[in-house]
Amino acid sequence: MVSIPEARQLLEAYFAEHPPAISGDLYIAPEWYEDAQDYLPVWGSRQFYIDGDTSFARWDNLAVFVDRTTGAVRVELHTLNFDKIRRMTPVAAPA
DSSP states (O other): OHHHHHHHHHHHHHHHHSSOOOSEEEEEEEEEEEEEEEEEEEEEHHHHHHOOOGGOOOOSSSEEETTTTOEEEEEEEGGGEEEEEOEEEEEEOOO
């Protein structure tokens, strides 16, 4: 089982190899979501999440999941996973 701190490290490594196409500085929020299979981190630009500048909002329709068993990071479309995401539970992850 992958812990949230381990999942965060895997996500950071994934983003280092596959930089997201966002404006601003990458920010991974301490608030995440989970279900029995996956973690769903909240991420985007620091300018949007911390500074509240809506011009830095993401418009990509991507959901990045971290598998809780294997630690595999996968990118899927948010709209195709809407029901899964809606059923996920909020969790606090270390910043």
